[in-house]
Amino acid sequence: FKSKLPQLGTTIFSQMSQLATEQQAINLSQGFPDFAANAQLVAALADYSAQGLNQYAPMPGIAPLREQIAALIQRCYGRSVCPQQEVTVTSGATEALLVAISALVSVGDEVIIFDPAYDSYAPAIALNGGTAVHIALHAPDYRVNWQQVAAAITPRTKLIIVNSPHNPTGMVFSQADWLALQQLVLQHNLYCISDEVYEHMVFDDAPKLSANNFTALAQRSFIVSSFGKTFHVTGWKLGYCVAPAELSSEFRKIHQYVTFSSFTPAQYAIADMLAKQSAQVQGLADFYQQKRDSFAALLASSRFRLLHCQGTYFQLVDYSAISALDDVAFCRWLTIEHKVAAIPLSVFYQTPPHSRIIRFCFAKQHSTLQAAAEALCQL
Ligand code: PMP
Numbered sequence: 001f002k003s004k005l006p007q008l009g010t011t012i013f014s015q016m017s018q019l020a021t022e023q024q025a026i027n028l029s030q031g032f033p034d035f036a037a038n039a040q041l042v043a044a045l046a047d048y049s050a051q052g053l054n055q056y057a058p059m060p061g062i063a064p065l066r067e068q069i070a071a072l073i074q075r076c077y078g079r080s081v082c083p084q085q086e087v088t089v090t091s092g093a094t095e096a097l098l099v100a101i102s103a104l105v106s107v108g109d110e111v112i113i114f115d116p117a118y119d120s121y122a123p124a125i126a127l128n129g130g131t132a133v134h135i136a137l138h139a140p141d142y143r144v145n146w147q148q149v150a151a152a153i154t155p156r157t158k159l160i161i162v163n164s165p166h167n168p169t170g171m172v173f174s175q176a177d178w179l180a181l182q183q184l185v186l187q188h189n190l191y192c193i194s195d196e197v198y199e200h201m202v203f204d205d206a207p208k209l210s211a212n213n214f215t216a217l218a219q220r221s222f223i224v225s226s227f228g229k230t231f232h233v234t235g236w237k238l239g240y241c242v243a244p245a246e247l248s249s250e251f252r253k254i255h256q257y258v259t260f261s262s263f264t265p266a267q268y269a270i271a272d273m274l275a276k277q278s279a280q281v282q283g284l285a286d287f288y289q290q291k292r293d294s295f296a297a298l299l300a301s302s303r304f305r306l307l308h309c310q311g312t313y314f315q316l317v318d319y320s321a322i323s324a325l326d327d328v329a330f331c332r333w334l335t336i337e338h339k340v341a342a343i344p345l346s347v348f349y350q351t352p353p354h355s356r357i358i359r360f361c362f363a364k365q366h367s368t369l370q371a372a373a374e375a376l377c378q379l
């Protein structure tokens, strides 16, 4: 049997969460909240199921949810999108990314991605016969050098995948970044996939920008987001993709045969939530900024050096004052010996840098962060 993905093993998120469970370690590795979602949201899921809404949803998503997504985009970014033709509900952002990549990438196409890159991009590109062209971002601030991007564009380049706020670094695109991206996309007739799953977690009053803010870019983009992140329900696997009608139509051709449609009662529950509690979305940045800051305060006396986090729920730390182990070995050691699990950064690079940096997820109850910090401060 000839594998289509010969280099690929199990994702680092499964590996580290499994090790954390085996070791009874505090799991700051895989990104998910350890606190409850909104009680009304959880009750609404059960209610809709009890009411009998348990059969297939319409293929592109239920109309009320698509309308609420369009309204959210209007509120956040002032852009008007058509819920019927331009919004598709998906089974998480992961499905949306795979489908968008499959809609765009053919054999021989090149796709520019930025390392450290979320780990689902490269396999999806490879499955479609494309080639990922990796551009490395560097500590401490992981900014994109757009001249380097321009130099990497060839006649085969089809697509640029961006992710802001960026997992795992917490880097957030500025207005200048978006404009530079837009210019390259237009100049070279490229497409863009904008992975915005952390869109509502931008800190320190920085402007919250999206591909939705840049009209010409949005005309050539698949914009992907996830309710798992926004409503603390990663296990519901509900997300969406916004793209112009022609692109959405191609997207739906594939979505209909990947899953056909997504979990029905969750779509109704999230639609209600968006209609009634839009303040929750607005309050998310403050909520996570407080967690970022209290985790930083708890680690202040440790020998970890914290890198700046502008957005997401991830904190990068440099551990070079503590250990000379490489980051994969260090994460295993930390989990087994000190009962705190983290994610190594090198696994998200084609050519790993020699830095000693790992990622902690701070989407956790204060008591969890406190217990983790207690162990980390002893190193
Ligand atoms: N993109 C990024 C950058 C992510 O961090 C995640 C979640 N870990 C996803 C996509 C996938 O989102 P979902 O859980 O909705 O599939």
Ligand code: GLN
Residues within 6 Å of the ligand: 011, 013, 014, 029, 030, 031, 032, 167
């Ligand atoms: N996106 C999550 C993270 O970065 C994990 C998602 C997954 O486990 N596939 O930790």
